[in-house]
Amino acid sequence: MDATDRLPSQVKALIVARAVNQLGGFSLAFLTVLLTRSFGTSLTTAGIVSAAFGLATIPSRLAGGRLADHWGRRRTIVAGLVALAVAQLGLAAAPDLITATICAVAMGLAFELFEPPSQATIADAVPPARRASAFELLTTAVAAGSLAAGVIADIVGRWSLRWLFVVDAGTGLACAAIVALALAPDAVRKPEHGAESDQPATSAISPWRDPALLIATVSGTVFALVSMLMLSALPLALGAVGLNPASAGLIMAASTGTLVLARPVLRRRWLAELPHSATFVLGYLLMAAGLCGYAVAHTLPALLVPTALYSLGNLLVLGRSFAVVSELAPASASARYLAVYGLSWGVATLLAPLVGTWLIGVSGAGLLWGVSAGVCGVMAVAQPWVVRRVRDSQRDLGVIHSTKAAVDRYDAVSI
Template sequence: MSAVSTPMAPWRGLSPAVWILVLARAVNKIGAFTLPFLGVVLTVEFGASLGQTGVILAVFGAATIPSRLLGGQLADRLGRRRTIVLGLTGCAVAQLWIAFSHALWSAVLATILLGFAFEIYEPPSQAMIADVTDPEDRPAAYGLYSAALAAAGVLAGLLAAAISHWDLRWLFAADAITCLACSVLVALTLPNEAREPKEPTPTVPVWRDRRLMLLLAGGTVFATIYMQLVIGVPLTLLEQGLPKSGTGIILAVSAVTLIAAQRLLRVQHLDDFRAIATGYVLVAVGLVVVALAHSLAIFLVAAVLWSLGELFLLARYLTQASGLAPEQARGRYLAVFGLSWGIATTIAPLTVTQLLASAGPAGLWLTTAAVAAVLAVLQPWFRKRLAPA
């Protein structure tokens, strides 16, 4: 297929399969408002201590790592569509199990199951987008994917605020319903995977691909910066004595920026490395503004800047990872690259809390800005190492 992308209409001509995947993932994201409340449910509803809750959530996070690897394996062997349906259905079963649990041990088992199912659908979704788009259209396709998730995240927060006034278990029931709805949508509307090879080739040395390992390292740094913003900005607002509601406003501004900039910025003509360097520069500037911010208005300016940077970074890293992969191993390559988010989710809480305690908000964000600036400077070096052999 061939799709023509213009600066003002970067999504025109994308495959219908891309739009279906984006819609399904966005609906699922809207329903995925349970995670911030999982610790509360374990503590309040099931009587877990704070220490027990921390261990349970850590086990959940650890379970998401093999979950993503399993999703990559199944995507290449079982097929993209079947794997997406399997992952979404698994999430729904686990969510319903949590909702109807009456003892802590039962909720813990359900939480572990949720972790093992949680990331299964990501690698096949990302791989299918690469399957049905030409290389030059992948930045636009992955950009649409990221923008839809950003918008859905804002709606998720609003729904969570509304439903959380009732029994918190209803959150998990609602999330299960959205997972099942998405699995039905995917099963009924996604095309057959004719572009996939009939016989998978299990001998592709995914873990011995040095370029993939280098890309994983760079992607992990980016994901850690991203997760530090997610975790650290609310804490920074508290440190500055600003209202808690400011976090929701910042998230909304970030989502609107991502969506609007997708339509307005002329980013398609940049190659991946120039786009990534530009993204890191914007993120670094935004982080410096955060370090100096003492009012919500300044935080909103910073949010616009780092969100513009994320626009360049999110889609281009996925484009690079899918471009490295042989078609018969694309799911596994994207699964391995996606481990960057599991690693970052483990690292970011430690770096944020340690830097906040030792250096304060300014030290946290100036250090993070320096890391982003270094990544921008290193892009010519990455270009040489990631070039085809």
């Protein structure tokens, strides 16, 4: 039986909805290009505006985790998607740079709201042993939406970059409609005043006090930065070597095709049962090889093999990263744990436009890809240590919690 058949219906619906949303999901990659071409801004100014978008995604992610716990996951997902669509339409119609900047920041504030509740829904519905596979399936489904999105981006982007944001807004609203119809109504439990429970008050657990989560988040930030450099700087890098920036859509479509075709291999037992450390090493080495290929390739056909290598490595690292974090989180705090971990993507979204435009400005696209490949090589060496530290911290924290629980029970009996 295929792993997809064993997934709960709500998880299947969420995966389908995210794939639909991704049909227009290439607008972010063209934000800096839109700013430079439509408003005549310098590369530096465009990078600063894109960084402001990235900065706004940080409180967005935290708000998404808190709203999911206190307001409901379905409501949070739908509200985030609708707000993002409104901001994208505003950017598409912006008459000047000031309006475009305001809309870009509004996009950032809505951009991550739906991520923590989406990831928490999957983490809570799927057993720990299958979470890596479930998150990889989510990534592959999103990539399947990207396959069509790459073609749309190439066609629409050659005509008008503004219409990319209109298309993205439309698919976001379609995703919101699917979630509203397919996911079960929210039932957020509120503890009664004065009520007592035999279970620990997990709602009071602060993810910021979990050293294992903080270590994983630092590591995840490095991975996210490389991923966001690839996304945000690819159109500019193609332009730097004389290719049409809109061809980034075709490159991303090739990336998606690789993931869809490789899905049967990724389901093989030997790969699914690899330890986290070995999978991280394999993933980072594949990413490094692909990025090295980008550094020396200057035609679209020459970019196909590096794209395949990078995409496979990125998928392996991403799936295991969310699986590790979901294993750390208490059941009632999964959204907040995933929200804190997701800050890595907010930080990366903030830094990537600044780093990417600076590296390309200093020495062209080759320096960008070379530095990114070097970072992946370092992470291939460092990630096993990170996994060990996370497990050691998790074990130590478990001993502390067990000891505290035993003391509390002893005090209760003594009283």
